[in-house]
Amino acid sequence: MKQKDQLDLTKSLLEQAKNSAFSYLENTNDLPVFPGTDALALLDDLSKPFHTESIDPSVTLSELSQIGDKTIVNHSGSRYFGFVNGGVLPIGIAARWIADTWDQNAALEVMSPLAAKLEEVCESWLVDLFNLPGKTKMGLVGGTSVATLCGIAAARHYLLSKLGWDINADGLMNAPRLRIIMGDQTHGTVPKMVKLLGFGSNSIEIVPSDKQGRMLVNKIPTLDDHCIVILQAGNVCTGSYDDFSSICELANNAQAWIHIDGAFGLWALASEKFTNLTKGIQLADSWSADGHKTLNTPYDCGAIFCKHPTSLVEALHQQGSYISAGDNRDSMSFTPDMSRRARGIDLWACLHHLGKKGIQQLVDRLHFGAIFMKEGLSSIGFHIENDVHFNQVIVRAESDAKTKHILHELQKNGVVWCGSAMWKGHFVIRISICSWQTNDNDLTIALKEFERAFNS
Ligand SMILES: *Cc1c(COP(=O)(O)O)cnc(C)c1O
Numbered sequence: 001m002k003q004k005d006q007l008d009l010t011k012s013l014l015e016q017a018k019n020s021a022f023s024y025l026e027n028t029n030d031l032p033v034f035p036g037t038d039a040l041a042l043l044d045d046l047s048k049p050f051h052t053e054s055i056d057p058s059v060t061l062s063e064l065s066q067i068g069d070k071t072i073v074n075h076s077g078s079r080y081f082g083f084v085n086g087g088v089l090p091i092g093i094a095a096r097w098i099a100d101t102w103d104q105n106a107a108l109e110v111m112s113p114l115a116a117k118l119e120e121v122c123e124s125w126l127v128d129l130f131n132l133p134g135k136t137k138m139g140l141v142g143g144t145s146v147a148t149l150c151g152i153a154a155a156r157h158y159l160l161s162k163l164g165w166d167i168n169a170d171g172l173m174n175a176p177r178l179r180i181i182m183g184d185q186t187h188g189t190v191p192k193m194v195k196l197l198g199f200g201s202n203s204i205e206i207v208p209s210d211k212q213g214r215m216l217v218n219k220i221p222t223l224d225d226h227c228i229v230i231l232q233a234g235n236v237c238t239g240s241y242d243d244f245s246s247i248c249e250l251a252n253n254a255q256a257w258i259h260i261d262g263a264f265g266l267w268a269l270a271s272e273k274f275t276n277l278t279k280g281i282q283l284a285d286s287w288s289a290d291g292h293k294t295l296n297t298p299y300d301c302g303a304i305f306c307k308h309p310t311s312l313v314e315a316l317h318q319q320g321s322y323i324s325a326g327d328n329r330d331s332m333s334f335t336p337d338m339s340r341r342a343r344g345i346d347l348w349a350c351l352h353h354l355g356k357k358g359i360q361q362l363v364d365r366l367h368f369g370a371i372f373m374k375e376g377l378s379s380i381g382f383h384i385e386n387d388v389h390f391n392q393v394i395v396r397a398e399s400d401a402k403t404k405h406i407l408h409e410l411q412k413n414g415v416v417w418c419g420s421a422m423w424k425g426h427f428v429i430r431i432s433i434c435s436w437q438t439n440d441n442d443l444t445i446a447l448k449e450f451e452r453a454f455n456s
Contacts, residue, residue, distance in 0.1 A: 013057055014101070020065040021093075027069075028077045032414025039070040073417075078437035079446055082419040084236060084264045084392070086293045087435030095349030096298045104342040106140070107332040115342035116329040122347050126303065129356060130269045131282055137309040139316070139334030140343040143302035144263035145189040147288030148230075150304040150316060150336065152180075152197055154286055155228045155257035158311035162225065162255075168314065172198045180204045181221065182230040183242070185213035187261055190230055211424060212240035212387060217247060227256035233281060234265020237421050237430060238385075239370075239392030241265060245280030258284040263302075264293035264434065268390055270359040273367065277389055286312075291343075294363060294391070296436045297350045301343050304334070362436055366391040369433035369443055376447040380454050385428050393431040397454065400427040409453035416446045 032039075046067065074080055076087050106115040123138035141147050156178065160167045163176045180194050184206050194204060207215045213235040223229065229251045231242040244260070251258045260266070260281060266289035268274035269281065281287070285308060291301030306312040313333045332338050354362065367390055374388045382395040396403045407420055407429050419430050433443075 009057070013061060016058055016061050020061070020069075024065075024069060024072075028074060031074050031077065033074045033077060033080050033417040034411060034414055035071045035073065036414060042067055043071055076435075076437075078435055078439065078442040079416045080435065081431045081433065081446070082417050083430075084234075084293050084432045084434050086264075086290075086296045087437050088298050089296045089350050089353070089436055091353040092297045092346050092350050095346040099342055099345035102342075102345075104345070105339050106342040106344065107338045107340065108330045109328045112342060113328075115344055116331060118342070118348040119331050119344035120329045122344050122351060125351050127305070129359065130266060130287070130305070132287070132305055133282065133307045135309060136305050136307045137312055137334055139304045139306075139312070140331065140340075140347065141302045141304060141335050141337070142300050143292065144187075144261060144288045144290045145193060145302070146336065147290075147302045147304040148190055148259065148261055149193040149196060150312065150334075151259040151286035151288055151306060152193055152228060152230075153315040153336075154306050154308060154312040155259060156197060157315040158285075158308055159226065159228065159257055161311075161314075176226060178203065179221075179224075179227045180230065181207060181223065181227055181256075183207050183209045183213070183215035183232065185209045185235055185237075186230060186232060187236060187263070190261060212238045212389070214240050215242050215247065217243055217250075220247065220250060223251055223254035223256045225255040227251070227254065229256050229258045231258060231260045231284070232265070233260050233262035233268070233278065233287075234390060235392070236263075237392060237394050237423050237428070239265065239388065239390035240386070241268075241277040241389065243280075244278070244283060248280050248283035252283060257286070259286045259288070260284045262287050262289045264290060265390060267294035267359065267363050270356065271363045271367075272360075273364055274390065291347050291350065293434055294366065295347075295350055295354075295359065296362070296434075298346055300341070301347055363391075365436075366433045366438075369438055370431070372440070372443050373431055373433065373446065376443070377450055380447070380451050382450070382454070385423055385426065391433045393433075394421065394423055394428040395431070396426050396428045403427050403429060405456075406450070406453040409456050410449060413449065413453075415449045 075085050104112040104115045106112055109116040127136045139150055157167055159178055160175055165175045180199055180203050205221055207219050209215055233241050248258055269278050286306040289303050291297035292299045316336055317333055370388045370391045370393050373393050374384050377395050378384050385394040397406055410416055410418055421428055421430050
């Protein structure tokens with residue numbers, strides 16, 4: 001047992017944290033969705049020179065909660081529609097509280113057999129839910145950005161080794177040149193990761209897209225075994241899905257590698273409602289997805305799935321004399337980093353609680369919310385710029401100036417929060433329905449806000 005005074009200190013800090021969290025939760029609906037200017041000015045109080053003397057941890061904690069209570073962005077409320085941020089399930093928060101208290105390091109099985117086991121279970125449950133090929137392996141990373149990095153690194157290893165080149169020994173210099181094929185509406189994190197892997201933007205061949213942001217299949221260049229093709233399940237603006245069946249057939253025939261960015265959209269595989277969108281997804285080689293978006297786990301939960309485990313591990317592995325590879329799962333073999341929190345704990349808890357049916361109901365509900373908004377906004381007079389495939393809606397007024405004015409009015413009031421984008425030449429407001437908490441009442445309030453802003 002810990003020393004009594006240490007134990008008492010830990011317990012009293014956790015108690016204080018609990019009270020502070022409860023008071024936040026009790027007030028979430030009254031808080032502005034985004035902090036106002038006065039509240040944000042409080043952040044300046046944090047800019048102090050680093051002090052010398054230690055401070056009582058309960059004082060530190062109360063300073064943190066006092067400032068945080070007024071300045072946080074209320075993602076976990078029910079009227080935040082910005083980006084594709086999602087909320088957080090209560091079971092996710094609770095499991096993460098325990099996980100943080102346990103302080104597990106998920107790098108090696110020997111560091112935490114529990115963390116290793118839970119990742120393995122999440123892997124098999126998700127491979128089953130998504131109906132991915134049986135040999136698919138999963139790595140848990142910070143988010144889809146890093147998951148995509150892992151997928152492309154595995155692709156690079158796989159294609160080059162088939163071309164007789166050892167990337168790990170000889171690097172990219174003088175290697176056979178690979179071609180990266182992606183749509184003009186690919187998420188910005190993809191070219192970022194492509195460049196980080198040393199390819200450079202001149203290796204990227206951009207394919208034009210249709211009005212929904214889907215790659216035009218007849219504009220895809222002739223593919224070969226030097227190609228990494230990156231597709232999208234869920235465009236961040238329109239929520240559209242590439243034509244996986246057609247493109248994967250082309251790519252598979254050419255022996256190219258296909259990676260699918262399914263940050264929020266891969267979860268549509270949980271519901272039969274979306275079979276038309278997801279058809280052919282399983283024909284790819286690797287997939288990335290986020291727990292912290294559609295599934296509503298706490299942040300810092302992205303996953304890479306890869307059906308060529310050897311290529312994934314070869315691309316990401318590390319050796320060291322003190323690293324004893326266990327017989328079971330050493331999670332660091334599937335991720336770029338070594339020490340990391342045990343993301344599998346809160347992910348497992350969310351999956352365990354929801355079950356397949358709970359996830360299906362969640363994604364269906366997000367879709368219904370988006371349809372509800374589309375219909376309501378259309379009757380107010382907004383132009384709806386996308387077919388509502390999944391959970392994203394983009395709208396505009398008759399001019400960019402008016403749309404900007406409306407967005408400003410919405411953001412100022414703090415009842416809802418939405419972001420914006422340029423979509424096919426127009427400034428649009430983006431609405432993402434991705435919190436488990438958003439209900440009909442929230443959507444009705446949101447529509448009233450849009451109406452007020454539209455007529456202001
Ligand atoms: C959010 C998102 C990403 C980036 O994911 P992170 O978890 O923020 O790293 C990539 N692609 C798409 C389609 C996204 O929606």
